[in-house]
Amino acid sequence: xxxxxxxxxxxxxxxxxxxxxxxxxxxxxxxxxxxxxxxxxxxxxxxxxxxxxxxxxxxxxxxxxxxxxxxxxxxxxxxxxxxxxxxxxxxxxxxxxxxxxxxxxxxxxxxxxxxxxxxxxxxxxxxxxxxxxxxxxxxxxxxxxxxxxxxxxxxxxxxxxxxxxxxxxxxxxxxxxxxxxxxxxxxxxxxxxxxxxxxxxxxxxxxxxxxxxxxxxxxxxxxxxxxxxxxxxxxxxxxxxxxxxxxxxxxxxxxxxxxxxxxxxxxxxxxxxxxxxxxxxxxxxxxxxxxxxxxxxxxxxxxxxxxxxxxxxxxxxxxx
Amino acid sequence: xxxxxxxxxxxxxxxxxxxxxxxxxxxxxxxxxxxxxxxxxxxxxxxxxxxxxxxxxxxxxxxxxxxxxxxxxxxxxxxxxxxxxxxxxxxxxxxxxxxxxxxxxxxxxxxxxxxxxxxxxxxxxxxxxxxxxxxxxxxxxxxxxxxxxxxxxxxxxxxxxxxxxxxxxxxxxxxxxxxxxxxxxxxxxxxxxxxxxxxxxxxxxxxxxxxxxxxxxxxxxxxxxxxxxxxxxxxxxxxxxxxxxxxxxxxxxxxxxxxxxxxxxxxxxxxxxxxxxxxxxxxxxxxxxxxxxxxxxxxxxxxxxxxxxxxxxxxxxxxxxxxxxxxxxxxxxxxxxxxxxxxxxxxxxxxxxxxxxxxxxxxxxxxxxxxxxxxxxxxxxxxxxxxxxxxxxxxxxxxxxxxxxxxxxxxxxxxxxxxxxxxxxxxxxxxxxxxxxxxxxxxxxx
Numbered sequence: 001x002x003x004x005x006x007x008x009x010x011x012x013x014x015x016x017x018x019x020x021x022x023x024x025x026x027x028x029x030x031x032x033x034x035x036x037x038x039x040x041x042x043x044x045x046x047x048x049x050x051x052x053x054x055x056x057x058x059x060x061x062x063x064x065x066x067x068x069x070x071x072x073x074x075x076x077x078x079x080x081x082x083x084x085x086x087x088x089x090x091x092x093x094x095x096x097x098x099x100x101x102x103x104x105x106x107x108x109x110x111x112x113x114x115x116x117x118x119x120x121x122x123x124x125x126x127x128x129x130x131x132x133x134x135x136x137x138x139x140x141x142x143x144x145x146x147x148x149x150x151x152x153x154x155x156x157x158x159x160x161x162x163x164x165x166x167x168x169x170x171x172x173x174x175x176x177x178x179x180x181x182x183x184x185x186x187x188x189x190x191x192x193x194x195x196x197x198x199x200x201x202x203x204x205x206x207x208x209x210x211x212x213x214x215x216x217x218x219x220x221x222x223x224x225x226x227x228x229x230x231x232x233x234x235x236x237x238x239x240x241x242x243x244x245x246x247x248x249x250x251x252x253x254x255x256x257x258x259x260x261x262x263x264x265x266x267x268x269x270x271x272x273x274x275x276x277x278x279x280x281x282x283x284x285x286x287x288x289x290x291x292x293x294x295x296x297x298x299x300x301x302x303x304x305x306x307x308x309x310x311x312x313x314x315x316x317x318x319x320x
Numbered sequence: 321x322x323x324x325x326x327x328x329x330x331x332x333x334x335x336x337x338x339x340x341x342x343x344x345x346x347x348x349x350x351x352x353x354x355x356x357x358x359x360x361x362x363x364x365x366x367x368x369x370x371x372x373x374x375x376x377x378x379x380x381x382x383x384x385x386x387x388x389x390x391x392x393x394x395x396x397x398x399x400x401x402x403x404x405x406x407x408x409x410x411x412x413x414x415x416x417x418x419x420x421x422x423x424x425x426x427x428x429x430x431x432x433x434x435x436x437x438x439x440x441x442x443x444x445x446x447x448x449x450x451x452x453x454x455x456x457x458x459x460x461x462x463x464x465x466x467x468x469x470x471x472x473x474x475x476x477x478x479x480x481x482x483x484x485x486x487x488x489x490x491x492x493x494x495x496x497x498x499x500x501x502x503x504x505x506x507x508x509x510x511x512x513x514x515x516x517x518x519x520x521x522x523x524x525x526x527x528x529x530x531x532x533x534x535x536x537x538x539x540x541x542x543x544x545x546x547x548x549x550x551x552x553x554x555x556x557x558x559x560x561x562x563x564x565x566x567x568x569x570x571x572x573x574x575x576x577x578x579x580x581x582x583x584x585x586x587x588x589x590x591x592x593x594x595x596x597x598x599x600x601x602x603x604x605x606x607x608x609x610x611x612x613x614x615x616x617x618x619x620x621x622x623x624x625x626x627x628x629x630x631x632x633x634x635x636x637x638x639x640x641x642x643x644x645x646x647x648x649x650x651x652x653x654x655x656x657x658x659x660x661x662x663x664x665x666x667x668x669x670x671x672x673x674x675x676x677x678x679x680x681x682x683x684x685x686x687x688x689x690x691x692x693x694x695x696x697x698x699x700x701x702x703x704x705x706x707x708x709x710x711x712x713x714x715x716x717x718x719x720x721x722x723x724x725x726x727x728x729x730x731x732x733x734x735x736x737x738x739x740x741x742x743x744x745x746x747x748x749x750x751x752x753x754x755x756x757x758x759x760x761x762x763x764x765x766x
Binding site for chain 1: 406435438439525526549579580583585594721728730737739760761762
């Protein structure tokens, strides 16, 4: 991220340079040369300014914060990379990262597979009430995550919630979804419910733009529906699959809303360092450790970038 | 690759320069503390008038602010709800470090006051003559605002001497006696749960405030603070063992409802008899009246169960004070307001609207003790509360960073509620985590 702006600036100078050289050769008055070189800045200036203000400054400020330590006793001191060293040795941080990685490895494939299945079903043209299903499956995405989690939290309640009612009606004793062993799976269920429609829509949109002539050709060649899916549809929407995967990876690593809200219902199952984002939040708001929180956030950002980049590289190489 | 690294470094350098420039604009405004301000100065400020900002979530202050404005012409009180508890402390901490938008008066709970007293971000009120109020307040709250020293970091606003609220209907139905000791409490829990598998003696999912209160009552003194920065944390004393031995039985035999406090399920449980008792601070009645309307008349108040039969020891749970942030403006006027609300006429106004006072005279007054609670079947519950207030041992200390410590209670001790970890071990890991944080923050931790 950091090298992009300087790249943009260089492009700006590169544009201006040949003009100046040209102007120098024809021996124009210096005043004109100056005006010309400012014209380029005039074009890129507004962008550079906004870019620096809203993208670079916050990152720079976080980096700045991460190099200091503010103690209750002793005040603020410059500590160099000490916070980073601490983060690398912080078992709570790595446990949280491990947890979201597990979440990523299980929840994302399940969700994307379901989304793909639904998109293919809608696209097959053999479904009645296509429009109705499309909207209904997408609807959970329109429900705010906070409301969705509260609703699911109520359903998960073993005493007075829906699960409690089911247990009472059927005489069963289903395990508590908010117990430490199951709570990650319960969060996964909520997130899948929320985002399956969103991903389905991405896939469906990609499927719609495949030219019909390909299907006709396949039919002439005697290909069945399954063959059409594996040989035409899936390769054609690979780009969409990669994009959805990257979004999901970022989403998993930034898991916050769902565990944060369920925490009040299951305070012992969801610790303050349950996910890296929750950990950063707790560090800065309960522990007043803004500096260390910034460090954890930066490390987490780097990890996310690397993984997303690797996935993108792999996805695109296959496409080529 | 090499070129990219060089570019990245250049970008980083620029970024740092930018940020360093920005951070240099911080304010270094520093308020003094412990200065002498005479009663005349305060009176002069009142006569002169002006505007003060008060950050508080205590609802009874609204009427107090109105009365104060009426009494002193030209004085304007801007009462702001900047969040409850931790949210407000974060906002206050941020305002103090920014040196901007700091309120003149702020509500701070007793357990959190240490953190603000430590870096002197609240004014020492002994300079205003508040040191003379020692006898005006009950021992728990007064000790909380002075922390055993000469400085007065805030004026006590309310208090939470503990008592046991119990659902009489449930106890009568199953023929269970109201427990007076914690051992009887465990027996009652077994009997109740045996008679009705849906009913529990109480709900507890691990609450730092509740646990520290029980430790307080059991004679444990896990926290010792010397000179503000020398901290001892030890959950290994006899009192702590008394508490964990008893509470472990309740956990092991599944006698505690795992309903988180203040959740919808919790209120339902209090209403339908599945949560039969609640041992908490005397500020609770108003919450019963508003949150558990259906069970009006079912509940009664009894003294807190004792660790040793025949003793009369209680503890505080909750309660808050009004402090004057050092970076706030008009301190004389701010003090006048805090004094009016917590020591002067404002106290009666707040009692009338349901608050539980920290002032000794009011707790002892006949009128206060004689008042009947319709909700508790006409019981004179204040008698029990006032007695409890007088029986709170005054030597309890919280950590100077209790806000953080409480936030990690469920990460550590909370494990005892959901796994095989014994509560005593849970407390040990809470101790470790609190100690680690203390060392990191520059305290000397033993």
